[in-house]
Amino acid sequence: MRLGQVAAITLYALPTAAPSFVVDTGINSIPFYPILREGVRRMERILVIGGARALGAAVARRAAKDGYDVVVGARDLAAADALAHEIGAASVRIDLQDESTLAAAAERLKDGVDHIVTTGSAPHDVRVTELDRDKLLTAFTAKVIGPMLVAKHFAPVLRPTGSMVLFSGVVGWRPGPGSLVKGVTNGAVEYTARHLAADLAPVRVNAISPGVVDSGLWDRLGDKKPALLSKSAAKTFVGRHGESEDVVDAVMWLLRAGFVSGETIHVEGGARHTSP
Secondary structure, three states: OOOOOOOOOOEEOOOOOOOEEOOOOOOOOEEEHHHHHHHHOOOOOEEEEEEOOHHHHHHHHHHOOOOOEEEEEOOOOOHHHHHHHHHHEEEEEEEOOOHHHHHOOOOOOOOOEEEEEEOOOOOOOOOHOOOOOHHHHHHHHHHHHHHHHHHHOOOOOOEEEEEEEEEOOOOOOOOOOOEEEHHHHHHHHHHHHHHHHHHOOOOEEEEEEEOEEOOHHHHHHHHHHHHHHHHHHOOOOOOEEEEEEHHHHHHHHHHHOOOOOOEEEOOOHHHOOOOO
């Protein structure tokens, strides 16, 4: 090929696990990854468990916008399908309380997953004398046992440069009456992330610990919601409650933070350091 001559370029679609295209210069073939914002490879696949609502949906929407190949995982498959249709993603039924759904999802995605974000929770907000054993186990499964079983089934398909992001919460560092189960389960997520990071290495595992965030979850309070958000804002160093974007920004950073593993990132304006 003479200097200045432009070679013909042919683009071939490849599977998700491979580069997005091959550029054929007529001399050799060069793998090509479309580069988007912050160097995201278009074909990196992210599974968002609990991705059909609240913070999970916010993560899924941002990931799709940033060029990830998004899979929305949720117990309510109809809700997952609806969001997937909206953002141009795939969907899969995943119930952290049902290990068989985890095994089935891993089999379906066996061609490879880069990142998994799990946002599940099952609150059991009672005093210790009112504990219900089944609800206690459900709460631990959503936050700790479920993510560990996700790791069990997805370890064979998680790419070594990938990551898992678990969801904890500020209540793990702010003990109080009636928050026993929520506090213990969220606190346990920190150690789950730390030990999974050692077990799955070089796959990175980290946790996000949000404070009170206006993610849509509190809409059920109706007219009482503004008072809750105002009260929580007064208990932070930054003088405001959290927004979904605060948490999503932290999640997206962790996906790209290749030298961070086994850590819990607190996104709560310093709330855990203030008085109850």
